[in-house]
Amino acid sequence: MIIELEGFFHQVLLVGKKCSKQQLKQMYILVKELTSETKDIPQVFCRIYNFEEIPYDKHVEVNFVIDTDTDRVYSPRY
Structure with a gap:
């Protein structure tokens, strides 16, 4: 699963x-x-839940986006 933390x-x-x-x-x-x-959210998220950060690429289709400015979690439409 791939998630994007955006903020x-x-x-x-x-x-x-x-x-x-x-x-x-x-x-x-x-x-x-x-x-x-x-x-610090990405580092803490990875440490607690064993996720791994990968190089950002705007062309990668993600399963969910977490908007840290609004605290909204959603599935993007492609």
Whole structure:
């Protein structure tokens, strides 16, 4: 599964174990509670949930996007 963390401080692709949108939202909420800086979210997310950051490519189709500015989790349409 590939997710994109998109926000003011970063645009990051993460690869990890498949999960539902609801599970992903819960995972993100926990990570957000554990971080004081928005820019640290990708590193904390990877450390806690064993995801791996991959080089960003806007042409990669992702399963979910997490918008860290609005806290919205959604599936993009291609």
